[in-house]
Amino acid sequence: MSRRVDHVKAARTFIQDEPHIKFHDQRLWGLRQLRDGQAHGIAEWEQLRELASQIKEHTLSHLGDYLEQFERNATANGVIVHWAADAAEHNRIVHEILSAQAVTLLVKSKSMLTEECEMRPYLEARGIAVVETDLGERIQQLDHEMPSHIVVPAVHKLRGDVAQVFAENIGTDPTNDDPAYLAEGMRQDTRPYFLKAGAGMTGCNFAVAETGSVVVCTNEGNADLSANVPPLHIASIGIEKLIPRQSDLGVFIRMLSRSALGSPITQYTSHFRAPKAGGAMHFILVDNGRSARLAMDDFWYSLKCIRCGACMNTCPVYRRSGGLSYGGVYAGPIGAIINPTFDLKKYSALPFASTLNGSCSNVCPVKINIHEQIYKWRQIVAEQGELGFIKKESMKLAGKVLADPKRYRAFSEGSNRAIDTLPRALLYNPFNAWGKQRELPTPAAQTFHQWYAAQRKEQADE
């Protein structure tokens, strides 16, 4: 049985490290502000969001047809198309493709899907070395951690952390934490891998049904190196990545990097339609729980996600708890609504790692109602009995008291009122947690109810 993720515990540890949390909050808030600058600079921004949402909802409502159209066109372009029902099948297909060409070194660009499939350890156990070529993702690979953010995977680390990881792994000077020096060190270390690798792998930001092509967005150009230098290119594609037409790309590319990093576009927006002369190209269409999510009335909208990370950047909880505290491939608000579809028990805490403030829904370029889905996930967690005994029982008691004015008044105005009453009756033993870092509110000598009864007796009796 999977272990329940303890978001609170991980967040507490993260918060205790002042330099890290301070940087983390400010860096991501900075991205949110850059995003605002871009969004407010485009008159049709809100219209673009609405279009993007409609295009994605249309595609998902016709997904079977678009998948077939994509397959047909890609095949006609000379691409070999594979289908994987789950992570295990995905990994097996990748391994078969690589084995057939005797590939022992794979370079790859960032892909949340391959993280989801836990592909790296699978291939490494079978003698295939895998090198992540995105700088942030490489830092995380060398440090044996999951990406903590879907766009900036090592954003929870400071330069000193990176200097240490690099010194241990690629031989840079441990006392030199200048980011330019560290990035150059990684450039020198990584570039030879592109030349040696037998295959390159990319993820997929958009799969265009009309053209059978895959679009990948990076700032480093590492997807282009991975796909263009080795003879073999494999792209892993979640089936929800489909969009109908090339012209739809205009909508999504205009918003993706603006939402993610506050830049008008990524440095490289790369379109892979057919294998290069003398090379081979494989597309793997992966379900891994997506078709099941499509059937969930309230939750299929999360399949619209284009993985920009804007919801994480704006999330005040994410910024103060760090991506690793979510314990899953996807962190932040989007993680709170995607991870439970994989394993409700394990991720039952995530829908509660939110204040339901709604900022995530407002920045989402495809208008996913993220905070409303978080609210609904809480109901599922409660219905499935994953709330925990104390919380469940105290809610049951509070429900009874709040439904009964007499009992309620006995609680709020009885002989042992004050700190021992509301909202203690509502929230399980709250003042233990409340008082750790906050002063307690003082109950008034007289409730409003009592004041009103005394002052306005004649009106109340009407």
Next chain:
Amino acid sequence: MSSRDAILAAVRARQPAARALPEVPLFDAEYAGDLVPRFAMALEKMGGRWLDADASVPLATQIRLLYPSAQRFCSAVAGMDGFASPGADAAALANVDVGIVQAAFGVAETGSLFLSEHEYGNNALGYLAQHLLVLLHPTQLVGNLHQAYQRPEWRSARYAALVTGPSATADIEGVLIRGAQGVRSLTVLALANP
């Protein structure tokens, strides 16, 4: 049942009720005037450099002057005196100092350049070279990305990238660094005569 058929059957059984596909406007009203200043500004914001070519000096000479310490030039543009052309072997381009290509068109909104295998000769040239010099006819500019995706060049390209400035990363403490894995700099040399 194959996974393909199983996935398609599951998707068809579960996909929500049909929703309409909207028409996407071009949003091009603001791109009526001269696009060059807008392109140049967008390019520079993304870390690229815009230069106007001097019609009276041979291009190859101008390019050599731009990179005084460069040893190895490789040009995918025909007729460049004294520059090697990219061959089929990608790895052979790893020691190129300056790659020279000509973009099919540019996008004023973002400062992006359209480069495909037709422009690169060998796609790796755009990424393994240390620096990239991109020739561009200023007449070949479109306003925004919606317009860019209407261009005919996409149809014949196996691979095509909208390249916007040099390779960059901010993965270490948000510090912007040019030249993460790909080119360290990108310069657009605007051709004088179409």
Next chain:
Amino acid sequence: MKVALFVPCFIDTFFPEVAIATLELLERVGCEVVYPPDQTCCGQPLGNSGCQQDAAGAEALFVRNFAAYDYIVAPSGSCVHHVRDHLTAIPQDAAAKHVRAQTFELVEFLHDVLQIRDFPWARFEHKVGWHNSCGTLRQLHHAQPSEINAPFFSKPLTLLAGVPGIELVSPKRPDECCGFGGTFCVTEEPVSARMGYDKVRDHQQAGADFIASADMSCLMHQKGCAERLGLPLRFVHIAQILNGSVR
């Protein structure tokens, strides 16, 4: 105009002065205010915890208490958000629909329904940082959230502009959640407290003497944070300013 006053449970217990200010203010602007005595809570803490079944009793009682009135007004954005958008644990009969549609938060009631702009009886000669609670900002649409590319407006700031003497100061992150979040404030204590600390520090650095809001729950949390940090901030509900109860 006849108005039923809903006093949320924590206001009843901890901040009766806010309910009194609301009552007096509504009467001052000409409303006939009724306080149904059997009221308890709207069910929000239960609904927000996912406990729909447990919320049903409180929600049904809420409808029974208020179904007879044309307008129901509460000095709490999050409670009104629950009634309007989340009162779903009970059958949606005519009474439930009526109550959900006719429940207003105080600021929107004054701004939209009564359309009052001037509060000459009030006076508040202090530097005030306005706290946009998330429920009012993004659910009740009190103001234009900074995420959205649309013209700015703010109903509470429009009302406060009608108070003589007031000086508004703006924190760096005017829309950032303060970390109260209902049960979140205890279940996610470390993050909640950190968010609260950041919020009150932001207001203090902006030069605020008072933090004002339409949500007393947020202020209860922020007050606890400010006191623990030793910051000389004071906290006031907008009803107290508009009514002139606090000067």
